[in-house]
Amino acid sequence: MPSILEELYAGNILPDEMIVPRNPKYRPLCGQISAAMENWRKKLGEEEFRELEALLDLHAEASAMHNEAAFTHGFKLGAAIMAEVLVGKEELVRSI
Template sequence: MNSILEALYNGRLRPDEMMMPTHPEYQALGRQIAALTEQWKNRLSEEEFRELEQLFDLCGRCEGMHTEAAFAQGFRLGANMLIEVMSQREESVLEFN
């Protein structure tokens, strides 16, 4: 069996591709975005819509960087929590005796 670390290192584990928000409004918001995008596409000239798409792309790149930083920060926080819990493990066990 492969370890999680090996899979992550070898590119077989891609958390960003596996994540699917479970918030009840997520899919509805996606449909609203698609509908509004289509409305703007019909309203604007090709060049104007291309510029709007460039704005969307920049916003997406910016959000991707934020999401990456949030993932890394969350991972570090989780790892630090485990370190703290494990470093106090004996103390906790001794308290119950």
């Protein structure tokens, strides 16, 4: 079985595509968003709806950038915590 590093290098680990929120409110919320978009599609003209979609695309792009920064920060923080734990491990055991 390949290691995590090998899989990451090969491009087989795609966290952004694999994450599905476990919050039970997530799928109903997505349904509400879809229904609202369909309502706006019916209310607006074609050009206005395209403008709304363009705005939402910009928002999604900004959100993706924030999520990437949050992931990177969280990963670095977790690695720093592990480094601190490993460096200080001798403090956890008394020498006899």
